[in-house]
Amino acid sequence: MRLAITGLACVGLLAIAQRLYLLGQPLYGVLLLFLATGIAVVFGQRRFLAARFVFPAVAAVLLFIAFPVGYTIWLGFTNYGSFNLLTKERATAVILSTRIVDEASSRPFSLVQEEGASGTPMYRLLFPGTDEQPTLISEHHPLDGSVATLGIILLDTAPPETLPRRDVIKHRKAIENLTIELPDETGELHYASLRTFAATQPEFTRAENGVLESTVDDRVLTADDTRGFYVDGDGKSVAPGWRVPVGLANFKRIITNPGIREPMVGIFIWTLVFACLSTVLTFSLGVALATVLQWRHLAFKRLYRLLLILPYAVPSFISILVFRGLFNQNFGEINLIIETLFGGRPDWFTDPTLARTMVMIVNVWLGYPYMMLLAMGYLQSVPNEHVEAATLDGAGPFKTFMKITLPQIIPAFVPLLIATFAFNFNNIVLILLLTNGAPDIPGTRIPAGSTDILGSFTYRLAFQDSGQQFGLAGAITLLIFIVVGLLAYANLVALRRRGHQP
Amino acid sequence: MMVEDPRSVRLRKWLAHGFLIVFLSIILFPFLMIVSISLRTGNFSTGSLIPSQPTLEHWYLAFGLEYTRDDGTVVPPRFPVLLWMWNSIKVGMVAATGVLFLSTIAAFGFSRLKFRGRLALLDSLLLIQMFPTTLALVAIYAIFDSLGDATPVLGIDSHWALVLVYLSALTLHIWTIKGYFDNLDPALDEAAIIDGATPWQSFRHVLLPLAVPILAVVFVLAFIGFVNDYPIASILIRSETKMTLAVGSRLYLNDFQFFWGDFAAAAILSGLPITVVFLIAQRYLVSGLSEGGVKG
Numbered sequence: 001m002r003l004a005i006t007g008l009a010c011v012g013l014l015a016i017a018q019r020l021y022l023l024g025q026p027l028y029g030v031l032l033l034f035l036a037t038g039i040a041v042v043f044g045q046r047r048f049l050a051a052r053f054v055f056p057a058v059a060a061v062l063l064f065i066a067f068p069v070g071y072t073i074w075l076g077f078t079n080y081g082s083f084n085l086l087t088k089e090r091a092t093a094v095i096l097s098t099r100i101v102d103e104a105s106s107r108p109f110s111l112v113q114e115e116g117a118s119g120t121p122m123y124r125l126l127f128p129g130t131d132e133q134p135t136l137i138s139e140h141h142p143l144d145g146s147v148a149t150l151g152i153i154l155l156d157t158a159p160p161e162t163l164p165r166r167d168v169i170k171h172r173k174a175i176e177n178l179t180i181e182l183p184d185e186t187g188e189l190h191y192a193s194l195r196t197f198a199a200t201q202p203e204f205t206r207a208e209n210g211v212l213e214s215t216v217d218d219r220v221l222t223a224d225d226t227r228g229f230y231v232d233g234d235g236k237s238v239a240p241g242w243r244v245p246v247g248l249a250n251f252k253r254i255i256t257n258p259g260i261r262e263p264m265v266g267i268f269i270w271t272l273v274f275a276c277l278s279t280v281l282t283f284s285l286g287v288a289l290a291t292v293l294q295w296r297h298l299a300f301k302r303l304y305r306l307l308l309i310l311p312y313a314v315p316s317f318i319s320i321l322v323f324r325g326l327f328n329q330n331f332g333e334i335n336l337i338i339e340t341l342f343g344g345r346p347d348w349f350t351d352p353t354l355a356r357t358m359v360m361i362v363n364v365w366l367g368y369p370y371m372m373l374l375a376m377g378y379l380q381s382v383p384n385e386h387v388e389a390a391t392l393d394g395a396g397p398f399k400t401f402m403k404i405t406l407p408q409i410i411p412a413f414v415p416l417l418i419a420t421f422a423f424n425f426n427n428i429v430l431i432l433l434l435t436n437g438a439p440d441i442p443g444t445r446i447p448a449g450s451t452d453i454l455g456s457f458t459y460r461l462a463f464q465d466s467g468q469q470f471g472l473a474g475a476i477t478l479l480i481f482i483v484v485g486l487l488a489y490a491n492l493v494a495l496r497r498r499g500h501q502p
Numbered sequence: 503m504m505v506e507d508p509r510s511v512r513l514r515k516w517l518a519h520g521f522l523i524v525f526l527s528i529i530l531f532p533f534l535m536i537v538s539i540s541l542r543t544g545n546f547s548t549g550s551l552i553p554s555q556p557t558l559e560h561w562y563l564a565f566g567l568e569y570t571r572d573d574g575t576v577v578p579p580r581f582p583v584l585l586w587m588w589n590s591i592k593v594g595m596v597a598a599t600g601v602l603f604l605s606t607i608a609a610f611g612f613s614r615l616k617f618r619g620r621l622a623l624l625d626s627l628l629l630i631q632m633f634p635t636t637l638a639l640v641a642i643y644a645i646f647d648s649l650g651d652a653t654p655v656l657g658i659d660s661h662w663a664l665v666l667v668y669l670s671a672l673t674l675h676i677w678t679i680k681g682y683f684d685n686l687d688p689a690l691d692e693a694a695i696i697d698g699a700t701p702w703q704s705f706r707h708v709l710l711p712l713a714v715p716i717l718a719v720v721f722v723l724a725f726i727g728f729v730n731d732y733p734i735a736s737i738l739i740r741s742e743t744k745m746t747l748a749v750g751s752r753l754y755l756n757d758f759q760f761f762w763g764d765f766a767a768a769a770i771l772s773g774l775p776i777t778v779v780f781l782i783a784q785r786y787l788v789s790g791l792s793e794g795g796v797k798g
Contacts, residue, residue, distance in 0.1 A: 019652055023648075025649075028649065049615075050615035051611075051617060053607050053608060053610055053611025053701070054607075054611040054612065054617075056608070057605060057676060058623065061670055064666065064667055064669060065633060065638065068642050069633055069637050069641070070641075071638070071644070072637065072639070080644070289525075292518050292521065292522065295518065297515055298518055304522055304526075306781070307526050307529075308526070310529075310777075313777045314533075314773055314776075315748075315772075315776050315777070317748040317751060318751065318769045318773040319773075321754070322766075322769060324755055325539075325760075328762075331762070373784075419632070422632055426634050426636055429732045432732065432736075433732065433752060455636055458640075459733065462640050463639070463737050470640050470643075474640055484633055484634075484637070487632060489629070492628060
């Protein structure tokens, strides 16, 4: 039974692996191969009984954290980006499929809908006649996206009713796959624009030695595998290109290009300041509140505690967006109150210092309850006699706290402070949802904002309107990886020193 | 027993209550505001805490209903909030179930079985836990973009892709459950082993029934973590009908459109259930928290 299931799982995985390999994704194919081998070894042999329990979780972590993080960093050594998204084969295919339109042969068209045999609508292309040309109508086609060559006939009755242009737009993809064969083999018409079909010819053909030759002029494109582009005689590249390893080019760009380097240094410093301040401020506020709440003379403790942890309980993506609205310059409630009390409306989203202040305020609001909850736990473990002894010696409550209580809870807190620092170092949800990096740093080559931290900066490079610079994003990820790696190591050491395996 | 001057204690009590009340009124201000805003007319109106002309327009829209204003104009709902909620719940439930399954089994292995490399593996899981998935966003996008060529089920815009990525968020939960297993008396399952049970049987019939409370808490925490995720969902999900709540909510407030009132109602509608569930679960959370977890 066990062997049957194991075998089935392995065969299934191997089938997918082969499919991926054939699709030109050998890397993922090999990964699945490893996974299948792992399953076969662990579940196939009695010897690895214990590993069977741990294997699935470890495999998930390796597949979806370790591998992607490594892969991201590897992409930092490639030119992967909006101009170099494809493999070489597909980039070549795209260039070979570009066609030049012969304007003289162009004919406007409309779409005609008819009831098909099985109830699904069928369509025909209608080419209205002019003084010189007769009205033509094509054969039926369901416009389901299939590639087809349609014959065409003369229409001698009155033209049928045609569909409005927006239906053409809706079916554009399917219409692009159609070829119209003109009568008497006088040529073919291809989709040329939303309004016209025309005779076209490929712009490039592949020659014997692999270069692409232009059919209209004498341009010759040769593949440049170091840049990942086809280049013509003048060295000009033709899009799209393909992915190639570019070595340290992305890192060089970061270091030598002042339009990238200067904002990045600023962002790096701000990231450290932001993570540091967030940790210190939330810790101080959390411990202070916990101390007040632990005071035995205080009434309504449970109510206070419940209300105080509310910011932690509300989903953060909601509260961050709420603050985005409340801080709005013109009709945000915070500015209304400031205007009534002090006059003037601070522009929270366009002044760098104010924007950073706002980010800090929101992050402290989000983060103090966590520290408070932890501190309440740790404070209980501080022996009361120590505090009482200090009080009897005449120390005030503040001095008692600083000299007796704080030194006793700090050691337990160290790993958590490191973890909080690491979390805030990469707290991209806060930045993306609150300011999205705004305000922009003036004079930069790439979108970089005053409130951007390294993580949100990378995210915006890769996924927002700056042209999917995956390569550059991967290179910056390596920098973040190093910092987080150091923090992770420090955390491990601190945990060991605490003498408490988590 | 410590001797305290009753007068100074009374003074300090007043100070403590005063401080807490002032602090709370600042901290809770956004919650009061958002309720008030959800009842105001229009998306740009400003006003006092208690709206002068309260309207349920934003609430109708949040529930996906059309709203007819007094002057007869009909306002259609702008975004499918309930559909987003359903997407979030669906993805969160499936992923949390998967995570619970994987991490419980692994936690048992780490807690009860002796095998070579156990401690090293535990340490490396602890190290890896510090690396957030957000570090790998570019690769995750690239991977699922190409997997989509093989099968759209695992491509961009697929909930299954999202679930698969979420499955990796389990190191913290392994630690939590392992801690719980470590505190259970080993004599219980050792007795079962002596009676001839396999490790799987002692896990399934002895430890698992005892661990139900902690499993419930881990499930709730994992679920809330997935519902709250923004970065991963924002790169994997593109179309409006597939969006989760965290991704969709952002559409209300951007540089070009600002549906403040509509957002307020939708935020309360979607945020309230999650908040209540979290408040119930957090009681059991503190022990897990002190092990180094930060809510995402």
